Amino acid sequence: MDLALQLLATGLVVGSLYALCALGWGLIYGTTLHFHVAHGAVFSLAAYYAYVAQKLLHLPLLFAVVLAILAAAASGLLIDLLLYQRLERRGAFRTSIFIASLGLLILIENTLAIVFTPDPMRMDIGVLNTSIILGPVFLTYLHVVTLLLAALGYVALMVFLKRTRWGQAIRAVSSSPQMARTIGIDINRVHWITYAVGSALAAPAGILVAMDVGAEPFRGTRFVLVASVAVIMGGIGSIPGALIGGLFLGLLENLGIWKLPSEWQSAISFGVFLLFILVRPRGFFGRTVKSAEL
Secondary structure, three states, rough: OOHHHHHHHHHHHHHHHHHHHHHHHHHHHHHHHHOOOHHHHHHHHHHHHHHHHHOOOOOOOHHHHHHHOOOHHHHHHHHHHHHHHHHHHHHHHHOHHHHHHHHHHHHHHHHHHHHHHHEOOOOOOOHHHHHHEOOOOOEHHHHHHHHHHHHHHHHHHHHHHHHHHHHHHHHHHOHHHHHHHHHOOOOHHHHHHHHHHHHHHHHHHHHHHHHHHOOOHHHHHHHHHHHHHHHHHHHHOOOOHHHHHHHHHHHHHHOOOOOOHHHHHHHHHHHHHHHHHHHHOOOOOOOOOOHHHO
16 A cells, blocks of 8 residues: 555656646647647756756756746747748648657757767755655655646646736637637737747756756657647647646556556556547547637
């Protein structure tokens, strides 16, 4: 029983990381319909931004994290501005945009590997590495922060979408780009904001993973794949669905290794996903892609 509770707690922590990444990816896809696999590159970049800010610029950890999140948001915005929107202006098909995104992911990850080597780059996290005991469960303060940030990220995103002018514009574009354009909403500017916000949501996940096990150049690929699975399972266009999908996959992977070898983690997630979409191809809360709402 103690092992099951420990795996449950660890699963919630991992699921929180997946959820943060999925919230950002789901926001971007639901608004732009770009299958933005370069989201994984932003995840990895955020980790290295934090590492460089702390270890090379000698900034305090909190300042390094804030700077890394801002830099990741700017990176996401630039990807849309310099790549996706240029392709769209030239009439590129969505498949071409996807391939360009995949190419950018590979380019950035390999550049990071050349500059920093493929070895993990570890950060100094001080007291966050201290273990705490909650009944039969062992966690670190970093794990608790991860859980809190996932909850905070979800609440902040919902408030932003429902209570701010730009959030309402994002929802309008997600619901009907043509109608949004008719009433005077600048679609390109909405896409910029969407990429900045979505990237800022993925950034804490990358930074938290770097704090825990070190920054690695290729880790973002797996996270963006799991994030896309979480969004599809939760339902395209559903922010609560992205959160639930991420938490579900984290729990599934960690509880699955209770009886199976750890090498089966990814196979468990993607195997269940394949079975799930055969039964519910639109996910728990999703609608058709063209009418997805946020």
